[in-house]
C-alpha cells in the first residue's frame with residue numbers, strides 16, 4: 001500500500017540498484033576467474049615471455065616476478081586487483097601494455113556499436129509500432145517480408161553485399177577502415193570528419209540490421225498482444241483518441257518486455273562486432289581479438305573477455321533499473337518481498 | 339413515457355466466415371428508458387455481448403452490423419464512423435467490462451486514467467479534472483480518494499478496481515451504461531455491493547443501463563425489465579417480475595426452472611434437455627424448437643415466430659392464471 005510519495009520509491013530503487021550492482025560484481029568475479037585461468041592453463045607464460053634462449057635463472061626470476069609460485073587464490077587476487085586498474089600485463093605480440101592497446105582500439109568499436117545500436121533501436125521500435133498499427137496495410141506487409149531477409153542472412157554476407165553495391169559498383173562509400181579520425185587525447189572519434197562519418201555507414205548497417213529486425217518483430221508482436229488487451233478495449237470504450245490509445249496506453253506496455261531483450265541485443269552488438277570489424281577491417285577491439293587469437297596473445301584475449309563482460313553486465317544493470325523505473329508493479333513486488 | 343435513451347430496432351450483426359455467414363445477433367429490438375435498467379440474460383454465446391458491442395461501436399472485425407437501426411437520444415448512431423462514433427464513446431455511452439483486473443492500464447495511475455477521460459470529453463482544466471476525479475472516486479466509495487488518486491491499479495483489490503472502472507465509465511456523465519457481466523469476475527461477497535453501487539449511481543443520474551449477466555438473481559434484484567436472448571434472437575422481453583414469475587416463452591420457463599431463486603422456494607431444478615444450437619447449424623423456424631416441449635410443425639418452418647405485441651417470440655406462449663402472476 002502507499003506509504004506516500006516518491007521518496008519511498010527512491011529508497012526502494014536505491015536498495016534494488018545496490019543489490020543488482022553486487023550481483024554484477026559476482027558475475028565479473030566469475031568471468032575474471034575464466035580469464036585468469038587462460039593465463040595459467042593455456043600455454044606457459046614463461047615460454048611466452050622468454051623465448052628459446054633462456055637459463056634456469058631467467059625462468060626462476062620470471063616465475064617470481066609473475067608470482068607464479070604463489071598460492072592460486074593469491075595469484076587470482078593479484079590478477080583481479082590489476083585488472084580493476086586496467087592492467088592486464090604486456091601483450092605477448094606487441095610487448096606493450098594491453099591496457100594501452102585496448103584503450104586505443106575501444107573508441108572505434110564503441111562508436112560503431114553506438115551508431116548501430118541507436119539505429120537498431122530507433123528503426124526497430126518505429127517500424128515495429130508501424131507494422132503493428134497498420135497490420136493489414138500493404139506497406140506493413142512488405143516491411144515484414146523484407147525483414148525476414150534481415151534475420152536470415154548472415155552478417156558477413158550482408159557486409160559483403162553492401163560493400164559490393166555501395167563501394168565496388170557505385171563507389172559511394174569506403175569499403176574498409178575508419179576514415180579520418182580526430183584525436184581528442186583520450187579518445188579518437190570519427191564523428192567529426194566527413195570521411196569518418198561516411199566510413200561508419202556500411203559497418204553500422206551491417207552490424208545493426210539483425211538487431212533492428214529482431215527488435216522490430218518483437219515490438220510488433222508485443223504491441224499486437226497489448227492492443228488486444230482489455231484495458232485497450234476499455235480505453236477505446238471511453239472514447240480516447242487512437243493516438244492516445246496507441247502511443248500512451250499501448251506503447252508503454254509494449255516497451256516493458258521489449259526493454260529486456262533490447263538490452264541483451266545491445267550487448268550482443270558489441271560481441272558481434274568481431275565479424276563486422278573483420279569484414280570492414282575496422283580497427284576496433286573485435287579485430288584486435290581476432291588477431292590475438294591467431295597469435296595466442298593471452299593477455300589481449302583475457303582483457304577483451306573482461307571488457308565484453310563488463311559491457312554486458314553494465315547494460316543488463318541499466319536495463320533492470322529502467323524496468324524498475326517504468327513498471328510500478330515491480331516496485332510493489334519488491335516491497336512485498338522484503 | 340418520454341422517448342427512450344436507447345432504441346434498437348431489428349439489430350442484426352453478421353460475421354462472414356469460410357463456413358458461411360453467421361448471425362450472432364439476429365433482428366433484436368428493445369428500448370431502454372431514462373433511468374431504467376434493462377437486464378439482458380441468456381446462455382453463453384447467445385449474443386448478449388455482441389449486441390452491447392454493436393451499440394458502442396466496438397465490434398471486433400469481421401463482425402459487422404448488417405441490418406436494423408440503433409437510436410441514442412433520438413439520433414441514429416449505427417451508421418456513425420470513426421471520429422463521430424469515438425466522440426460518443428465515454429461521453430454518451432459508458433461501458434463496464436467483466437474483469438476489473440485487466441480493465442485498467444497497469445502502467446498509469448487511476449488519476450491519470452480518470453483525468454484523461456474527462457479532459458477528452460469535457461471542456462475543463464487539468465486542476466478541475468483532478469478535483470472531479472477525486473469526487474468521482476469518493477462517489478464510488480473509494481476511501482481516502484485524494485490520496486489514492488496517484489495509486490496504480492495493482493494497489494487496489496478486485497472490488498475496489500471495479501469501483502474505479504465504474505467511476506471511469508461514468509466520469510463524463512453518459513446517458514447510457516452498458517455493463518457486460520460487471521460482477522462475474524468478482525468475489526461473491528463484493529458482487530452485491532458493486533451491483534448496488536451501479537444501481538444507485540444510475541438511479542441518481544437517470545442513466546439508462548444495459549446490464550448483461552448470467553445471473554438471474556442479479557436481474558431479479560436490479561433490473562426493471564429483462565430481455566432473454568437465445569441463439570442471437572430475442573426470446574422474451576418484459577417486466578422482470580412478470581418474466582420471472584410467469585415466463586411466456588418455453589425457453590424462459592426452462593431457464594427459470596434451472597435457476598435457484600429464493601423467491602420461488604426450493605423447487606427441484608429442471609434442466610432443459612439439449613444445448614443451444616451453434617451459429618453454424620441454426621435450425622429453421624424457431625431456434626428453440628429442437629429443445630422445446632411444446633414444439634409443433636409450425637415451429638419447425640420459416641417464418642420464425644416474432645414478438646408481435648406480446649412478451650415472447652413464440653407461436654404457443656405459456657399462459658398463466660392471474661394468481662400465478664401475482
Ligand SMILES: Nc1ncnc2c1ncn2[C@@H]1O[C@H](COP(=O)(O)OP(=O)(O)OP(=O)(O)O)[C@@H](O)[C@H]1O
Pocket residue numbers: 353355360362380381382383384385386387388389399400401617
Ligand atoms: N470471430 C468470430 N467468428 C465466429 N463466431 C464468433 C466470432 N466472434 C464471436 N462469435 C460467436 O458469436 C456468438 C455471440 O457471442 P457473444 O460474445 O455475444 O456471446 P455472449 O452471449 O456474450 O456469451 P457469454 O455469456 O459467454 O459472454 C457466440 O456464439 C460466438 O461463438
Ligand SMILES: [Mg+2]
Pocket residue numbers: 386387388518
Ligand atoms: Mg459476453
